[in-house]
Amino acid sequence: MPPQARLTVDxxxxxxxxxxxxxxxxxxxxxxxxxxxxxxxxxxxAYDLRVERIGDELLVRGSAAxxxxxxxxxxxxxxxxxxxxxxxxxxxxxxxxxxxxDLTPELREVMILSFPRYPVCRETCRGLCQRCGANLNRAAxxxxxxxxxxxxxxxxxxxxxxxxxxxxxxxGRRAGKRAGNSTNT
Ligand SMILES: [Zn+2]
Ligand SMILES: [Zn+2]
Numbered sequence: 746m747p748p749q750a751r752l753t754v755d756x757x758x759x760x761x762x763x764x765x766x767x768x769x770x771x772x773x774x775x776x777x778x779x780x781x782x783x784x785x786x787x788x789x790x791a792y793d794l795r796v797e798r799i800g801d802e803l804l805v806r807g808s809a810a811x812x813x814x815x816x817x818x819x820x821x822x823x824x825x826x827x828x829x830x831x832x833x834x835x836x837x838x839x840x841x842x843x844x845x846x847d848l849t850p851e852l853r854e855v856m857i858l859s860f861p862r863y864p865v866c867r868e869t870c871r872g873l874c875q876r877c878g879a880n881l882n883r884a885a886x887x888x889x890x891x892x893x894x895x896x897x898x899x900x901x902x903x904x905x906x907x908x909x910x911x912x913x914x915x916x917g918r919r920a921g922k923r924a925g926n927s928t929n930t
Contacts, residue, residue, distance in 0.1 A: 748789040750774040752848045754796050756803060756839060763797030772811065775853040784860045787825055788812035790852055794833065803837040803846050809855055815864035819872030820880050828859040 748771035754764075772786030794807030810829035817824060833855055837846045871881035879886035 754846045766794045783816045785814045787814040805835040817866040818863040819870045824866045830855045
């Protein structure tokens with residue numbers, strides 16, 4: 746079955762038992778492009794919903810899921826993932842003249858809310874080196890070790906300057922102890 750463009754409920758046709766609606770809506774019909782280019786739809790939106798008329802309201806419950814293509818916000822690699830909303834609950838008031846209820850906007854909103862704001866290809870992604878741009882998931886770059894040393898060097902210089910200004914004896918003792926440690930290791 747080809748993906749549909751909209752999902753509407755024919756309220757007049759609903760009986761007391763309600764109805765189960767399953768199918769797929771074309772992603773293009775939902776206009777899901779997040780705009781930042783980090784997340785793009787890679788499939789239609791598959792839905793599995795139960796619709797019931799309760800008094801003057803239409804109750805909609807169920808789930809929706811889709812595949813998305815992402816760019817990792819740390820390492821810039823492309824990857825795909827599945828996003829799902831398992832707990833859709835929506836209520837639509839049914840005025841006297843309501844024949845159809847359009848569930849398309851609800852599905853659109855639910856899917857957009859399920860998109861990751863900062864997609865990451867995996868929890869342990871190391872990202873790119875700030876200096877040379879190397880992908881640190883593949884190999885450590887040459888600047889890593891030196892950068893680390895520089896950073897500690899700068900901190901040490903700062904700390905030393907502060908101690909000199911305050912002339913604190915305790916700070917002097919601590920610095921002496923640390924100097925001893927670093928010559929040992
Ligand atoms: Zn990554
Ligand atoms: Zn590097």
